[in-house]
Amino acid sequence: xxxxxxxxxxxYCGACVSVCPTGAIELIETWIVVDDTCNNCGICSRICxxxxxxxxx
Amino acid sequence: MFQDMSGWxxxxxxxxxxxxxxxxxxxxxxxxxxxxxxxxGLDVLLIEKRQQIGDPVRCAEGVNKEYISNFLQPDPAxxxxxxxxxxIYAPNGKMVEMGxxxxxxxxxxxxxxxxxxxxxxxxxxxxxAQVMVKTRATGLLINNSYVTGVKVQYxxxxxxxxxxxVIGADGVESKIGRWxxxxxxxxxxGLCSCMQYLITDIDVDPDFCEFYxxxxxxxxxxxxxFPKGKNKxxxxxxxxxxxxxxxxxxxxxxxxxxxKYPNGKIIELIYGGVPACGTIERTVSNGLILVGxxxxxxxxxxxxxxxxSIWAGDIAGKVAxxxxxxxxxxxxxxxxxxxxxxAEIGKNIDTSLIVKNRFLSLNDNDMNTLADSLxxxxxxxxxxxxxxxxxxxxxxxxxxDLRSIFKDIKEIxxxxxxxxxxIN
Numbered sequence: 459x460x461x462x463x464x465x466x467x468x469x470y471c472g473a474c475v476s477v478c479p480t481g482a483i484e485l486i487e488t489w490i491v492v493d494d495t496c497n498n499c500g501i502c503s504r505i506c507x508x509x510x511x512x513x514x515x
Numbered sequence: 516m517f518q519d520m521s522g523w524x525x526x527x528x529x530x531x532x533x534x535x536x537x538x539x540x541x542x543x544x545x546x547x548x549x550x551x552x553x554x555x556g557l558d559v560l561l562i563e564k565r566q567q568i569g570d571p572v573r574c575a576e577g578v579n580k581e582y583i584s585n586f587l588q589p590d591p592a593x594x595x596x597x598x599x600x601x602x603i604y605a606p607n608g609k610m611v612e613m614g615x616x617x618x619x620x621x622x623x624x625x626x627x628x629x630x631x632x633x634x635x636x637x638x639x640x641x642x643x644a645q646v647m648v649k650t651r652a653t654g655l656l657i658n659n660s661y662v663t664g665v666k667v668q669y670x671x672x673x674x675x676x677x678x679x680x681v682i683g684a685d686g687v688e689s690k691i692g693r694w695x696x697x698x699x700x701x702x703x704x705g706l707c708s709c710m711q712y713l714i715t716d717i718d719v720d721p722d723f724c725e726f727y728x729x730x731x732x733x734x735x736x737x738x739x740x741f742p743k744g745k746n747k748x749x750x751x752x753x754x755x756x757x758x759x760x761x762x763x764x765x766x767x768x769x770x771x772x773x774x775k776y777p778n779g780k781i782i783e784l785i786y787g788g789v790p791a792c793g794t795i796e797r798t799v800s801n802g803l804i805l806v807g808x809x810x811x812x813x814x815x816x817x818x819x820x821x822x823x824s825i826w827a828g829d830i831a832g833k834v835a836x837x838x839x840x841x842x843x844x845x846x847x848x849x850x851x852x853x854x855x856x857x858a859e860i861g862k863n864i865d866t867s868l869i870v871k872n873r874f875l876s877l878n879d880n881d882m883n884t885l886a887d888s889l890x891x892x893x894x895x896x897x898x899x900x901x902x903x904x905x906x907x908x909x910x911x912x913x914x915x916d917l918r919s920i921f922k923d924i925k926e927i928x929x930x931x932x933x934x935x936x937x938i939n
Binding site for chain 1: 702
């Protein structure tokens with residue numbers, strides 16, 4: 459997994475899920491999971507209102 | 516078939532193997548559909564992945580009073596405040612005041628969504644729908660290119676549920692559409708990234724919703740202050756697309772709040788993404804319908820989505836009932852839903868998208884110019900289109916891109932519209 463979710467910042471709003479081009483992110487009740495279809499594009503980390511997602515490069 | 520039968524009917528969980536319709540997501544769209552379908556005597560399951568319907572709220576809670584009253588009997592229990600209109604502040608502080616009618620889809624009532632969503636779900640239940648909370652869709656059952664059911668998970672156990680139609684009302688984070696092969700991915704510029712505080716002990720005019728514009732306070736977006744009764748308001752920000760690196764929506768909102776309400780007390784913090792991308796290619800498939808934020812039906816300009824969700828939900832519910840009675844749930848039959856919502860809701864969304872795209876490219880000077888041009892115009896009774904026309908007439912160069920939305924229009928209430936020919 460290349461996306462790191464800071465669960466202490468995340469407010470489980472699902473914004474990142476909607477912009478993920480590969481559908482790698484899912485909001486399960488109150489937490490985010492990222493599967494291995496993630497292509498490291500970084501869009502999720504840019505749109506997150508609070509910066510809870512970090513994409514390692 | 517059921518993957519795990521143990522605990523099947525434990526704790527009042529009388530999940531059946533088959534329903535006529537399964538609705539995924541108990542927001543305004545899902546509950547409206549569930550109610551519409553159940554009231555016609557069909558077997559409906561309404562599932563909500565959260566433990567509580569209506570919570571956490573991801574909404575500024577503004578809705579047009581007149582529109583919503585077409586579908587629901589207003590109930591003081593879910594109305595937090597009633598406003599007379601809105602005030603828009605240009606970057607230079609110039610204020611434009613508009614009546615409620617003109618303010619569009621977002622102004623009239625400020626709701627208490629926690630109670631509102633719950634009330635809608637209760638109405639669905641009362642009509643005969645089975646409601647299940649903490650129940651998440653994990654996939655679709657697909658057979659011969661038809662969606663024939665949905666996989667759900669409740670308390671860590673998986674169940675396969677068959678049905679004629681699955682309704683994806685699963686919000687901005689929708690997966691239902693993708694699972695059925697519909698591309699619902701929002702391009703970054705098409706998602707409005709939002710954050711909101713509920714602030715109390717502040718001086719706020721309970722009669723007006725306020726909007727603050729300016730590339731410094733809210734680049735590619737705006738800040739809103741929606742009163743929730745006296746001395747209390749939803750203060751939030753929505754930004755389309757990317758901010759510069761190391762700048763977050765939260766930082767911009769904090770800047771505004773510190774300056775404007777230094778002594779306010781924050782009693783709630785929410786964030787969320789609002790689809791502001793305009794309509795998507797399709798919202799039906801064989802045995803499947805998408806509605807609300809899942810169908811990207813929120814208004815791209817205001818971000819308002821409650822009314823569109825309820826309106827589209829009502830259409831979807833009626834079409835679903837018809838389809839099941841005719842035993843034809845093909846995408847071809849469900850096109851009726853597609854056609855109907857696009858004819859009205861879709862058209863409004865298209866207009867809003869044109870306006871949004873134009874306004875996104877304006878700088879602060881442009882916005883100040885536009886606000887100044889409304890100086891002597893009475894905006895208390897005009898429509899949103901009327902406001903745009905007033906702006907357009909005096910700022911043709913700046914707003915030339917908007918001309919297409921005035922085509923085919925012969926009359927706009929309350930506005931001098933005699934020189935419409937000049938653009939056609």
